[in-house]
Amino acid sequence: MDKYLIKKPRTQDSSPVQDSSPSSKRSRVDFNLENLPSDPGLLQKISSYHPNNHDEIRRHYLGKGPCRPPHDYPVSYFSGKPRRFRVEWYETRNWLEYSIAKDAAFCFYCYLFGKDVGKQGGGDTFVTKGFRLWNQVGKLDSHVGGVNSAHNQAVKKSEDLQKEKQHIQSVLVKQSNQDKAEYRIQLNAIVDCVRFLLFRGLAFRGHDESQGSSDTGNFLELLQFLGDLNESINEVMQNTWKNCKLTHHDIQKDMVNAIAHETSKAIIEDLGNGFFSILVDESRDISVKEQMTLVLRYVNKQGIIIKRFLGIVHVASITALSLKCAIEGLLCKHNLSLSRLRGQGYDGASNMQGDINGLKTLILKENKLVFYVHCFAHQLQLTLVAVAKNHINIADFFYVVSNLVTVIGGSCKKRDALRDAQLAKIKEDLENGVRRSGQGLNQETNLKHPGHTRWGSYYGTILNLILMFSAVADVLEIIEEDGLSDQKHCKKKNQDIVNAMDLVKVSKQRLQVIRNDEWTSLLTEVSSFCATHDIPILNMDEIFVVSGRPQRNTQQNTNLHHYRVELFYTVIDMQLQELNNRFSEVNTDLLICMACLNPSNSFVAFDKEKLIHLAKFYPYDFPGTDILALDSQLQNFIFDMRNNDLFLELQGVSKLAKKLVSTRKHETYPLVYLLVKLALTFPVAIATVERSFSAMKYIKNELRNRMGDQWVNDCLVVALIMRLSCNDFKK
Incomplete structure (x- = not known):
């Protein structure tokens, strides 16, 4: 990006800084009207001055007129023939001026009002370089061009500028204090309407914005509403000229x-x-x-x-x-x-x-x-999605779940049937003492489609399906009996670095514990669920039968081997592998080092060596000398933090940063604070x-x-x- 930008050096004060680049739009040239050069070959571009001074400089030059000094014009040779600038050329060209310094002709009006790179004949030749082709006088006339040429537009602008009475400053000065106050009331009301509509994301325009229409749009209706509530606004809007109401949609866009x-x-x-x-x-x-x-x-x-x-x-x-x-x-x-x-x-x-x-x-x-x-939220979610795509049995399972959700939620009638069935089930469980009643319990739930990028959506869908299994089965029976079945169908909030890494770490550890120790409890839970809902329970010692395939083409394994090894172990191993693939070694190392800044529990996660290793990831921000200084700062920093009551109860790196600034500790430990900022900046x-x-x-x-x-x-x-x-x- 630096190849496109010319960065300005930053100073302690807020005064503008000179940019050495002549092409920079931010460069500003100080001036004194008395010292402005007259020779057009020595002039600075108008754009190089501050915008507030442009008109003042233009009036100064317009008052002096084109530069036409008496001079013994030097001779130049073209194809062996002598040529030079001629005084007669001034007679029919009121815009023409001559530069002694460059022995060249310039356009007086294009310099004052033309663009930095003009589109008139000759480009910017008549503004910056100067015209010296004395053997091609016809190009002087081609520079002028047609009625709407850049040159003629510059001439028109010069005429307008010299009409002092029509200038916006003159008009404003002539306005009375009452007119200015009324205009401010009107402008404030319109800006308030614009801000309200933007905040609510509402449309501005209506179908018919003419006076007396019943559909003038949100902007005009809101403005009228403000007028009805505020007499001063209403009075100003009623008395404003029609060409100054500031309600046109182009003005709204400009605002x-x-x-x-x-x-x-x-x-x-x-x-x-x-x-x-x-x-x-x-x-x-x-x-x-x-x-x-x-x-x-x-x-x-x-x-x-x-x-x-x-x-x-x-x-x-x-x-x-x-x-x-x-x-x-x-x-x-x-x-x-x-x-x-x-x-x-x-x-x-x-x-x-x-x-x-x-x-x-x-x-x-x-x-x-x-x-x-x-x-991170997408990362962990997509791990499950990737496994669902790569394992045929899991993919089939989520396909069935998706179709089931589609069928149940396909119409309002089916959703109502699901709610009624779930309500009947809850009442039955309450009467039988299976469920407890109380505030926040037995809330209405529904089935939602799992989404790849919505954190926890797959997990939430499966949980709701388990909780509402009996009601879902009842609704499916109703759909089958009534012939309602459609034949086409059978994010978490932002986290900081520490919480995100804890989430990844816990996910890996939890998956490993489930793989090693929780097969038996899972099998018991599934058997209990099947018994509750009258679902046949397989004998784990029998041979697993692959549906849809001849038994002679399949390996003879028991149900226990199939569900425990081919599904349970395989899927968990795929999830662990996917997590390791998505979190690269560099990123993991980087994030683990950042987690050492966590102030929780009196900075129990603090590790000086890892934080120095973190600084080495940013060699341009921490050169060799700063690494040595950082070592000393970290030792003083952790001693100070653990002995300062203001920092003992902090939770999270973001709270640490705010506290460091509020106590001005960020000035005492600037390198440590730089590490904190880098950790917080990391998305x-x-x-x-x-x-x-x-x-x-x-x-x-x-x-x-x-x-x-x-x-x-x-x-x-x-x-x-x-x-x-x-x-x-x-x-």
Whole structure:
């Protein structure tokens, strides 16, 4: 990214910094009107001055007019013939001026009002380089061009600027204090309406916005509602000229764009020059356009983890290279560099996590410190999904479960029948003393389709099926008897590093314990379930019969061997192997080291050697001298923490960061705090990205499926920052 950006050095004060690059749009040139050069060959571009001074400089030059100094014009030779600038050319060209320094002709108006790279005849020749082809006088006339040429547009702008009475500043100055106050009331009311509609994800426009219509849309109706409640707003809106009501949908878009711009600017300022990670996902919108969402994760100056939606980009292709280009473009737009990136998190799709040409690999080639970790909630969930796909018996089982859920939930009538059957079963169990009654017990449950990327959905579906087995069986009998059967059918919240690694560790340990010690208890539980629901129980010592295949082609194994070895042991081994594959050695090592920062139980997980090893993962942030200093800081840090009552009850690395900042300990132990920030910046879940797609479905829906990309992006930037800020405030 640095090859596209020219980073400004950061200073302690907030004053603007000069950029040495003449092409930088941020560079500013100090000036004094009396010292401005007259020779057009020595002039700085208008864009190099501060925007607030542009008109003042233009008026200064317009007052002086084109530079036409008396001069003995030098001779140049073209094809052996002498040629030079001629004074007669001034007579029919009021825009022409001459530079003694460069012996070249320039356009007076194009310099003042033309673009940095003009589209008029000759490009920027008449603005920066100068025209010297004295043998081709016809090109002077071709520069002027047609009525709507860039040159004539610049002339028109110069005429408009000289009309002082029509200037916006003059109009504002002439307004009375009452007019200004009324305009402010009107503007505040409209901005409040825009903010409310953005926060709720509601549409702005109506079917018929004409006066007296009953369907003017949410914006106009809300504005009218505010007027009905506030007499001052109503009076201002009634007396405002029709061409100044600020209710046109183009003005609404401009307001939302301005709010989105200021919102993004505030996010970038809050980030400052700190490290950040990116959370990326892609999905189709209602108009079948691939949209890529990018969220920043960083630690602010108060030591708080911040997740902010940066933008949504329409991508024509979802290849890794296309996504990388889109990410670079969005970061470049906000003056962010990949050099400050320290983490990347995706949903685990092949185009994201591929080791050869995946998105993570392409970014790692430019920055070796952008460590990748897959969303933990997705990671553990997809482990089960991968096993379900790779083991034929498990795949068949989930296929049957999916079909069963589809049949039961296929219509409102079937769902009602399931609720009634479950209610009858609960009443029967309560009467027989099988169930206990009390607050929170015996709540209504239902069957839901398991989803690959919804944390715990497979587990929840199976649990509900077990709890409602009798009711499901009754409903299936009703469906069969009534002929209702359709012939076509038979995320957890964001976690921190410590909790995520504990979850992985516990999952592996639990699977191993189940494999070694819990077969007997599982068999007993299954037998009890079968007995309760009148399901025949197999004799484990009999030969297992493979349905659908001749017995002579199968290996003769007992039921016990089949269910214990071929299913139970095999599936658990596949899950353990899948977990090990999804968590690479580098990522696991990295995360285990980060877990040593956990302050719980008086920093019982603290390990100085592992934390020094963690710092070595970031050689650019911790050069050799800092590693030595970190060793000393860690020793002092752990002694200080364990003897400070303010840090004894902390839970989680995020709480540690906030406490370090509030007590100013982050200044005492800057290298330790840098480790804490890197650990918190590391992405472990992409819930914020998925939340942005949920918001997109409200903003761009079937009724508003023609929304432009910029309009969608602006709405999402404002809507999500409002919602995330509310969540941060609640926390």
